[in-house]
Amino acid sequence: MSDEIRYHDLGYGITCIDTQLYRSGLAACYLIEHDGMVGFVDTGTNNSVSILQEVLRRKGIANEKVNYIMPTHVHLDHAGASGKLMQEFPEATLLAHPRAARHLADPTKLMQGSQAVYGEKAFKKMFGKLIPVAVERIQEATDGFELDFNGRKLLFIDTPGHARHHYCIYDEQSSGLFTGDTFGASYPELNLGRRRFIFPPTTPVQFDPDAWLETIDKLMELSPARVFITHFGMLEGVEGLAKLLRQAIRDYAAIAQEFASSENRCKRISECILQDSINYLLDQHCGADVATIRHLISFDMELNAQGLDYWLTTQNVT
Numbered sequence: 229m230s231d232e233i234r235y236h237d238l239g240y241g242i243t244c245i246d247t248q249l250y251r252s253g254l255a256a257c258y259l260i261e262h263d264g265m266v267g268f269v270d271t272g273t274n275n276s277v278s279i280l281q282e283v284l285r286r287k288g289i290a291n292e293k294v295n296y297i298m299p300t301h302v303h304l305d306h307a308g309a310s311g312k313l314m315q316e317f318p319e320a321t322l323l324a325h326p327r328a329a330r331h332l333a334d335p336t337k338l339m340q341g342s343q344a345v346y347g348e349k350a351f352k353k354m355f356g357k358l359i360p361v362a363v364e365r366i367q368e369a370t371d372g373f374e375l376d377f378n379g380r381k382l383l384f385i386d387t388p389g390h391a392r393h394h395y396c397i398y399d400e401q402s403s404g405l406f407t408g409d410t411f412g413a414s415y416p417e418l419n420l421g422r423r424r425f426i427f428p429p430t431t432p433v434q435f436d437p438d439a440w441l442e443t444i445d446k447l448m449e450l451s452p453a454r455v456f457i458t459h460f461g462m463l464e465g466v467e468g469l470a471k472l473l474r475q476a477i478r479d480y481a482a483i484a485q486e487f488a489s490s491e492n493r494c495k496r497i498s499e500c501i502l503q504d505s506i507n508y509l510l511d512q513h514c515g516a517d518v519a520t521i522r523h524l525i526s527f528d529m530e531l532n533a534q535g536l537d538y539w540l541t542t543q544n545v546t
């Protein structure tokens with residue numbers, strides 16, 4: 229296991245840890261260290277707990293020294309290890325979005341929802357058993373909440389669009405935003421072309437394009453120098469990324485509406501957004517061949533299509 233551990237120091241007391249969901253380079257969580265304070269932004273799944281612990285061991289940080297667990301939202305690649313980590317870190321407080329808190333205290337609905345998306349067998353393999361967090365150890369982080377991380381200000385911002393239970397965290401010290409899925413997904417292997425490739429994860433069931441566009445404007449008002457995205461890593465040149473992401477959100481909504489009355493609409497949306505992404509990447513000379521691109525994003529595009537399909541049902545578009 230220790231050979232497979234991948235993490236790297238990004239500066240500013242921030243470490244990017246690969247949680248090894250499906251493959252390397254897909255999902256990250258972030259360790260923030262500051263003047264004796266220790267916190268994790270996003271948790272990975274139960275399968276990644278041993279990785280996080282090994283990173284702490286190598287850094288000489290005892291379990292008792294972890295102060296905060298900060299899942300950006302309750303989707304399980306971000307929050308799935310919350311319960312287990314809270315068991316491992318006896319002094320930690322779980323900082324949860326107000327809409328996320330009750331699901332982390334009682335993960336029954338979360339498990340049911342994810343089983344519906346992934347299927348029972350795959351769910352078990354990917355996420356294991358979700359452990360409830362004692363209510364008294366959960367603190368709600370409302371919009372505008374400022375955490376004093378021993379003199380380092382962490383600002384929590386309500387960011388609907390990907391999910392209504394999503395917050396982002398602005399870290400003054402790094403001029404960086406921890407964005408979970410709100411600032412899109414962008415894989416390093418596909419960012420070698422003329423323009424970068426970023427897409428909105430429209431995972432079921434709360435995709436809201438209008439809210440998402442407003443959220444991006446709200447985040448850009450902070451003029452972040454960098455974003456720490458869960459899928460995957462630190463990205464700079466944020467203004468350019470925001471522009472690409474806004475366009476992608478509009479394109480996704482338009483594609484979904486175009487297929488609203490089609491038969492097999494979920495499959496057709498999935499094929500369309502995958503093909504559009506492939507065309508874009510080839511046009512940008514991203515350096516990856518079609519098989520590699522498919523390998524990296526096909527599953528995302530299927531999930532995205534499911535989310536768009538669900539969104540259409542909420543729009544009363546048939």
Ligand SMILES: [Zn+2]
Binds near residue numbers: 303306391431
């Ligand atoms: Zn998510």
